[in-house]
Amino acid sequence: MRTSTAAGPGRIGWALADSWTMTRRELAHWARQPVQPAVALVFPVMLLLMFNYLVGGGRGVDGDNTAFLVPGMLALTMAFGLEGTMLAVTQDLTKGVIDRFRSMPMASGAVLVGRSAADMLQSVAALAVMTGVGHALGWRWHHGPEAAVAAFGLLLLLRFAMLWIGIHLAMVAGRPEMVQAVQILVWPVGFLSNVFASPESMPGRLGAVVEWNPMSATATAVRDLFGNPGGTGGSWAAEHAGLLAVLWPLALVAVFFPLAVGRFARLSR
Amino acid sequence: MSDAIAVEGAHKRYGEKRALDGLDLRVRRGAVHGVLGPNGAGKTTAVRILSTLLRPDGGRVEVAGFDVRDEAAEVRRRIGLLGQHAAVDEELGGRQNLEMFGRLHHLGARRSGTRADELLERFGLAGTGRKPVKRYSGGMRRRLDLAACLITDPEVLFLDEPTTGLDPRGRTEVWSAVRSLAAGGTTILLTTQYLEEADQLADRISLVDGGRVVAEGTADRLKDRVGGDRIDVVVRDAGRLGEAARLLGDQVSVDEDRRLLGAPAPDRMGTLSRAVRALEEAGIEAEDIAVRRPTLDEVFLALTGTAPRAHTTTGAGVAA
Numbered sequence: 001m002r003t004s005t006a007a008g009p010g011r012i013g014w015a016l017a018d019s020w021t022m023t024r025r026e027l028a029h030w031a032r033q034p035v036q037p038a039v040a041l042v043f044p045v046m047l048l049l050m051f052n053y054l055v056g057g058g059r060g061v062d063g064d065n066t067a068f069l070v071p072g073m074l075a076l077t078m079a080f081g082l083e084g085t086m087l088a089v090t091q092d093l094t095k096g097v098i099d100r101f102r103s104m105p106m107a108s109g110a111v112l113v114g115r116s117a118a119d120m121l122q123s124v125a126a127l128a129v130m131t132g133v134g135h136a137l138g139w140r141w142h143h144g145p146e147a148a149v150a151a152f153g154l155l156l157l158l159r160f161a162m163l164w165i166g167i168h169l170a171m172v173a174g175r176p177e178m179v180q181a182v183q184i185l186v187w188p189v190g191f192l193s194n195v196f197a198s199p200e201s202m203p204g205r206l207g208a209v210v211e212w213n214p215m216s217a218t219a220t221a222v223r224d225l226f227g228n229p230g231g232t233g234g235s236w237a238a239e240h241a242g243l244l245a246v247l248w249p250l251a252l253v254a255v256f257f258p259l260a261v262g263r264f265a266r267l268s269r
Numbered sequence: 270m271s272d273a274i275a276v277e278g279a280h281k282r283y284g285e286k287r288a289l290d291g292l293d294l295r296v297r298r299g300a301v302h303g304v305l306g307p308n309g310a311g312k313t314t315a316v317r318i319l320s321t322l323l324r325p326d327g328g329r330v331e332v333a334g335f336d337v338r339d340e341a342a343e344v345r346r347r348i349g350l351l352g353q354h355a356a357v358d359e360e361l362g363g364r365q366n367l368e369m370f371g372r373l374h375h376l377g378a379r380r381s382g383t384r385a386d387e388l389l390e391r392f393g394l395a396g397t398g399r400k401p402v403k404r405y406s407g408g409m410r411r412r413l414d415l416a417a418c419l420i421t422d423p424e425v426l427f428l429d430e431p432t433t434g435l436d437p438r439g440r441t442e443v444w445s446a447v448r449s450l451a452a453g454g455t456t457i458l459l460t461t462q463y464l465e466e467a468d469q470l471a472d473r474i475s476l477v478d479g480g481r482v483v484a485e486g487t488a489d490r491l492k493d494r495v496g497g498d499r500i501d502v503v504v505r506d507a508g509r510l511g512e513a514a515r516l517l518g519d520q521v522s523v524d525e526d527r528r529l530l531g532a533p534a535p536d537r538m539g540t541l542s543r544a545v546r547a548l549e550e551a552g553i554e555a556e557d558i559a560v561r562r563p564t565l566d567e568v569f570l571a572l573t574g575t576a577p578r579a580h581t582t583t584g585a586g587v588a589a
């Protein structure tokens with residue numbers, strides 16, 4: 001009496017349903033503990049204000065610092081979302097409820113997809129808040145709403161890629177303490193980008209690294225779409241920033257999504 | 270029809286440590302099977318392998334006729350797991366938890382809700398409202414955990430030390446839940462460190478130590494072999510310990526440091542009054558004298574002739 005196929009929406013349908021259930025779980029956590037998601041919204045705003053007023057904004061670009069800084073900060077916020085994701089996953093994995101999920105007939109990746117959906121929602125909120133604050137600082141987009149929407153699309157694509165890297169690293173690192181090590185490493189990677197300064201203002205080899213950084217690609221592409229000043233250095237990477245801003249995240253997702261889901265299914269087995 | 274649980278020669282190693290070392294178990298459908306063993310015996314490892322959370326390194330492990338390695342999805346459809354530690358979302362409320370598990374069992378939104386309410390009612394948790402599980406008492410949490418195992422009436426239920434850490438009332442509640450499930454035909458495998466619990470609930474008992482079964486049989490048969498309750502006597506004068514031991518019969522354990530004698534007490538009060546009288550007539554003064562249930566160590570001694578390898582009483586074992 002081996003009945004192996006479940007009736008109803010089929011495998012993919014159930015996987016989506018399970019993922020939605022797990023997304024709702026994350027949203028329910030926020031509803032019960034609103035402080036943590038609120039802090040996650042305030043932190044990037046604080047950084048933006050700090051760099052705008054205290055540090056003085058972008059370097060190596062003529063003209064408006066704020067116009068250079070805001071799109072860069074949006075890209076940085078998306079990339080640094082990796083930390084929050086990692087922390088949330090490592091904390092979740094230590095919880096007993098994960099054992100119940102794993103002993104149930106649910107889609108094995110649903111726990112992770114739920115995490116990623118919730119983080120994407122959080123990122124949309126973060127973008128909205130930062131856009132509002134940027135606007136208050138005098139930042140504008142100049143190429144119309146369609147281009148702006150495309151820019152936000154690229155930003156969220158970067159976030160999506162960082163998210164799966166974060167989930168995978170969290171499972172590799174295992175313990176919340178290990179996350180701190182990654183958090184420290186994230187900062188130099190973040191600053192080796194064109195978020196705060198144009199690559200032309202950097203020594204040659206460093207400038208090349210900075211230009212090929214996925215975050216730089218997104219920042220440059222987004223600046224172009226918004227019509228904000230950027231350091232168009234004339235290098236291949238800078239010229240094709242739009243293409244790279246799509247390919248980089250897709251490539252990262254193609255690598256880390258299957259790694260993460262596979263690792264979760266084999267977790268401690 | 271195949272057995273509900275069939276384990277043959279299961280192995281699991283953690284580095285050098287053999288957590289399971291050729292475990293054999295056979296539980297027929299509808300039976301309640303007790304796995305009795307001290308800390309570190311391999312009980313949790315066995316349960317985690319049976320519930321597909323852990324892969325065995327070797328051996329055959331089947332649940333409801335499906336292989337836990339190759340047919341894990343089929344196994345998961347048919348089991349409920351009450352782990353040693355609570356497996357519910359601590360941030361959410363009880364109803365939120367059960368509703369979520371119902372959806373993950375693909376009951377749909379409406380039936381998940383009604384099933385959650387039914388189970389909350391049945392386990393006396395209906396009035397808990399929105400309170401997050403982390404503010405539940407230990408007994409409430411255990412009951413919610415048990416309710417979560419029963420969303421879809423599993424064929425086979427695994428209970429890993431279901432009453433450890435509960436007060437007597439919580440224990441009685443869990444026991445009566447287990448009994449009613451067993452009466453409904455659910456196959457249950459439960460692990461415990463207490464002979465009494467296995468005796469109260471299980472049809473058959475496997476005594477495990479060092480990752481393997483060292484004795485197996487019906488609860489009655491094992492109890493006969495252990496010899497039922499025990500009597501403890503603390504003798505005031507250490508010099509007369511040997512003399513007192515001879516008065517208590519021929520199966521007496523002697524602990525010289527504590528001046529403590531232990532002996533089987535098959536008819537409880539009868540044994541007690543005979544012992545009191547015999548000691549009085551011999552003029553041996555007893556500081557303390559009492560009848561009690563046998564400890565796990567004594568069960569091991571009686572059934573295997575040795576103390577358990579993973580020890581229960583001292584700190585040598587792994588903390589629970």
Ligand SMILES: Nc1ncnc2c1ncn2[C@@H]1O[C@H](COP(=O)(O)OP(=O)(O)OP(=O)(O)O)[C@@H](O)[C@H]1O
Nearest residue numbers: 283288307308309310311312313314315587588589
């Ligand atoms: N993840 C692990 N890594 C290393 N050793 C482990 C691990 N899990 C269990 N062990 C070891 O395997 C042995 C069996 O452990 P297990 O948890 O199955 O025992 P148990 O009978 O459930 O004990 P308890 O009554 O304390 O719950 C123990 O010696 C334990 O130290």
Ligand SMILES: [Mg+2]
Nearest residue numbers: 312313314353
């Ligand atoms: Mg255990």
